[in-house]
Amino acid sequence: MRKNKKLLFLSSKGGVGKTTVIANLGYMLATGFEKKVGLIDLNFCAPYLPTQLGVENRKMGVEKKQIFPVKILPNLFIVSNEFFLDDKEAPIIMRNYMYKIIASQIINDVNWDDYDYLFFDTPSVFSDEIMESIKLIENIDGVIVVTQPQNHSITGLKRTLRFVEQYHLPLIGIIENMVETKCPDCNKVSPLFSREKFKEFIEKKKLKTIAKIPFDREILKSTDNGISFVQRSSSENDITIFKQIINTIEEFPEKK
Numbered sequence: 001m002r003k004n005k006k007l008l009f010l011s012s013k014g015g016v017g018k019t020t021v022i023a024n025l026g027y028m029l030a031t032g033f034e035k036k037v038g039l040i041d042l043n044f045c046a047p048y049l050p051t052q053l054g055v056e057n058r059k060m061g062v063e064k065k066q067i068f069p070v071k072i073l074p075n076l077f078i079v080s081n082e083f084f085l086d087d088k089e090a091p092i093i094m095r096n097y098m099y100k101i102i103a104s105q106i107i108n109d110v111n112w113d114d115y116d117y118l119f120f121d122t123p124s125v126f127s128d129e130i131m132e133s134i135k136l137i138e139n140i141d142g143v144i145v146v147t148q149p150q151n152h153s154i155t156g157l158k159r160t161l162r163f164v165e166q167y168h169l170p171l172i173g174i175i176e177n178m179v180e181t182k183c184p185d186c187n188k189v190s191p192l193f194s195r196e197k198f199k200e201f202i203e204k205k206k207l208k209t210i211a212k213i214p215f216d217r218e219i220l221k222s223t224d225n226g227i228s229f230v231q232r233s234s235s236e237n238d239i240t241i242f243k244q245i246i247n248t249i250e251e252f253p254e255k256k
């Protein structure tokens with residue numbers, strides 16, 4: 001497989017679990033598939049990917065205009081605006097030109113050459129963070145849209161799909177997150193959302209659902225503890241879903 005496969009993760013709206021999915025896939029690729037993975041946080045104003053992985057207090061190295069990502073594992077690295085912040089409690093206020101500078105630092109000033117995969121986490125809106133970054137990312141190999149299967153997500157999903165089309169990006173498919181939940185007392189599984197219109201929409205658009213991830217309290221707990229679910233879980237069943245997503249990613253045709 002060619003090195004440097006670049007995947008952009010978009011969403012239908014905020015809070016659907018995009019950062020959680022990326023953190024887990026990154027961890028799984030690095031540990032279960034022995035790939036070298038770079039996680040690139042394009043949420044400049046709300047950078048939560050480092051917190052998800054428990055590395056928010058670390059610093060990136062800087063030497064002679066080169067940036068060195070924070071190492072999570074020997075083959076898992078991350079860059080984020082979070083690491084530039086001195087006062088973690090101050091509001092992150094970004095002016096226009098700053099987006100360009102940060103995008104250039106974390107994309108151009110890092111040597112990404114020998115990475116197998118680069119995963120880009122994005123904000124839920126097409127703000128300057130995405131637009132400035134996209135100009136610098138050459139050849140995006142695939143886009144995954146993370147969404148919740150609810151009627152309320154459809155408008156946002158339509159906008160995201162239109163963006164993908166307008167920028168001629170190759171869509172791998174969608175991940176439906178928080179699909180169902182299991183009662184902790186009786187183990188009964190029930191859907192979290194009323195899914196009818198959403199289901200109709202994805203069928204009409206012939207969208208490929210790569211995976212359906214249940215709402216799982218253990219995933220929530222992992223986030224709160226700054227550790228990936230994949231890393232925390234000892235159950236093969238729990239992590240199978242993330243392995244399946246990676247198989248789909250690995251099989252997705254590469255751009256020449």
Ligand SMILES: Nc1ncnc2c1ncn2[C@@H]1O[C@H](COP(=O)(O)OP(=O)(O)OP(=O)(O)O)[C@@H](O)[C@H]1O
Binds near residue numbers: 013014214
């Ligand atoms: N499958 C899941 N089961 C349980 N909790 C989940 C699941 N997926 C995500 N969460 C929780 O939902 C919350 C929001 O997730 P996350 O921050 O990944 O969303 P996001 O789409 O990246 O949000 P934003 O748009 O703000 O970047 C987190 O607390 C996370 O732990």
Ligand SMILES: [Mg+2]
Binds near residue numbers: 018
């Ligand atoms: Mg996020």
